[in-house]
Amino acid sequence: MTTLCCLLMEVTMSMKEGKVIGRASFQLRHLLHPSLSHPIINSPSSTPQGRRHVRACVFSGQQLSYFLSLVSALVAWLVENFLLHHDMPVVKKIYNACKDSFTPKGPISTEDLEKVRAILDELKPANVGLEQEAQSSQKWKTSANGNNGKKGRNGSQQYPPPITYLHIYECESFSMGIFCMPPSSIIPLHNHPGMTVLSKLLYGSLHVRSYDWLDLPEPADPTQARPASLVRDCEMAAPCGTTVLYPTRGGNIHCFKAIAPCAIFDILTPPYSVEKGRHCTYFRKSARRDLPDGIDQLEDINPTEVVWLEEIQPPDNFVVLRGQYKGPVVKKA
Numbered sequence: 096m097t098t099l100c101c102l103l104m105e106v107t108m109s110m111k112e113g114k115v116i117g118r119a120s121f122q123l124r125h126l127l128h129p130s131l132s133h134p135i136i137n138s139p140s141s142t143p144q145g146r147r148h149v150r151a152c153v154f155s156g157q158q159l160s161y162f163l164s165l166v167s168a169l170v171a172w173l174v175e176n177f178l179l180h181h182d183m184p185v186v187k188k189i190y191n192a193c194k195d196s197f198t199p200k201g202p203i204s205t206e207d208l209e210k211v212r213a214i215l216d217e218l219k220p221a222n223v224g225l226e227q228e229a230q231s232s233q234k235w236k237t238s239a240n241g242n243n244g245k246k247g248r249n250g251s252q253q254y255p256p257p258i259t260y261l262h263i264y265e266c267e268s269f270s271m272g273i274f275c276m277p278p279s280s281i282i283p284l285h286n287h288p289g290m291t292v293l294s295k296l297l298y299g300s301l302h303v304r305s306y307d308w309l310d311l312p313e314p315a316d317p318t319q320a321r322p323a324s325l326v327r328d329c330e331m332a333a334p335c336g337t338t339v340l341y342p343t344r345g346g347n348i349h350c351f352k353a354i355a356p357c358a359i360f361d362i363l364t365p366p367y368s369v370e371k372g373r374h375c376t377y378f379r380k381s382a383r384r385d386l387p388d389g390i391d392q393l394e395d396i397n398p399t400e401v402v403w404l405e406e407i408q409p410p411d412n413f414v415v416l417r418g419q420y421k422g423p424v425v426k427k428a
């Protein structure tokens with residue numbers, strides 16, 4: 096098995112260098128032992144050299160079986176990685192990677208999570224049926240379309256434009272979907288309890304603000320405000336890399352405000368589940384300004400970035416409509 100792995104690695108590296116045949120043949124020659132290429136093989140069997148030739152042939156026969164199984168495995172690997180996957184939609188590759196990497200408890204390991212992130216980094220709007228929307232977003236100008244929400248009498252915005260969610264897939268281990276946000280639309284501050292979230296901004300730009308709870312005892316009353324530390328407060332514009340937030344770090348509590356029309360491809364692992372206690376809670380900044388007891392025991396906390404967050408009901412004007420996903424199907428029903 097070790098030899099197989101070595102061979103595969105050699106062939107893979109050599110293919111990148113465009114000399115697969117030479118490297119592979121070197122490996123196979125090495126594998127089959129010098130006896131195959133030794134001139135003794137061509138000697139008559141009646142001589143001492145011939146008897147050695149028979150032994151060499153028997154030995155080579157055993158190795159031939161091993162060699163054939165090796166070639167078979169190599170061909171299967173090449174078909175799997177260079178033929179079948181060559182035309183596989185990126186979103187299907189992401190689905191396959193999620194299937195391999197996530198469990199109902201979340202990512203199997205950091206390496207597995209990184210595998211998914213690496214493929215997600217390559218995702219483009221055209222891979223999920225959003226090429227036209229992405230092109231429209233590029234043409235969008237703040238000056239011409241600064242605010243497309245409805246206005247109240249005094250000119251204030253009363254109804255932010257609705258957000259659309261394109262559902263792609265969900266199982267007990269993960270969910271995949273896309274939030275399409277018109278300019279000025281807002282996803283209010285909310286959490287992802289016990290979840291790891293990968294987000295890839297496909298097109299457009301938005302402002303993101305995120306927090307993590309301070310590692311202090313939780314209040315007995317969950318409706319009481321709880322201290323959190325600012326993690327991120329910045330603008331993001333596509334193209335950009337995938338962001339990852341974790342159950343207790345990376346900005347698990349976050350909000351988005353679209354600047355230009357934008358779309359975010361989200362993978363949640365595990366997904367929200369009311370039955371399993373993973374429900375979405377919305378928050379707002381509390382009026383409290385004091386610093387919590389015990390903050391001096393915490394490392395890497397900037398007291399000026401500590402806020403108190405309190406639970407709220409989702410705002411009435413926060414509307415998410417279900418849209419139709421028009422990209423490749425990841426799993427046939």
Ligand SMILES: [Fe+2]
Binds near residue numbers: 285349
């Ligand atoms: Fe979120």
